[in-house]
Amino acid sequence: MGGFHLFYLSFLSATLLPGGSEVYFVYLASIEYYGQYTGLFLVAVASAGNILGGGFTYFLGRKFRKLLKNRFTGFSDATLEKARQRIDQYGGIAIFFSFLPVIGDPVTAAAGLVGYRFPKFLLFLALGKTFRYAVLYALTSGINPQWIYGS
Numbered sequence: 001m002g003g004f005h006l007f008y009l010s011f012l013s014a015t016l017l018p019g020g021s022e023v024y025f026v027y028l029a030s031i032e033y034y035g036q037y038t039g040l041f042l043v044a045v046a047s048a049g050n051i052l053g054g055g056f057t058y059f060l061g062r063k064f065r066k067l068l069k070n071r072f073t074g075f076s077d078a079t080l081e082k083a084r085q086r087i088d089q090y091g092g093i094a095i096f097f098s099f100l101p102v103i104g105d106p107v108t109a110a111a112g113l114v115g116y117r118f119p120k121f122l123l124f125l126a127l128g129k130t131f132r133y134a135v136l137y138a139l140t141s142g143i144n145p146q147w148i149y150g151s
Contacts, residue, residue, distance in 0.1 A: 062115070
């Protein structure tokens with residue numbers, strides 16, 4: 001059941017909804033000591049959920065483009081073109097770092113909003129999200145679970 005919950009939390013944390021998966025990921029990495037989960041499994045499940053969540057946010061940006069182009073939001077064709085030029089210029093690196101809190105989810109939505117090429121988006125997104133969980137695992141996998149449980 002832990003893998004499903006990790007996938008679900010990872011998916012939600014990559015959308016515009018508040019939340020995170022790091023605490024649960026670290027918890028599961030700490031009980032790896034008991035042979036329940038491998039590091040590869042945890043990184044793969046969390047990355048897959050996070051990548052799909054980022055893709056969902058990208059497609060929300062694509063779908064809401066027409067809705068945002070009206071007189072109430074201030075998104076004109078010129079504004080969107082300027083945003084597209086910025087995403088084209090810095091998009092790859094910005095999408096790679098979309099795992100960062102606060103700025104990451106709007107970057108993925110903006111990429112969809114301006115029509116950033118999806119295969120390129122997916123490549124940078126997958127690299128960044130997998131990098132995030134691999135580093136998190138490497139930093140936390142040595143946590144002694146007995147310290148967590150108070151034994």
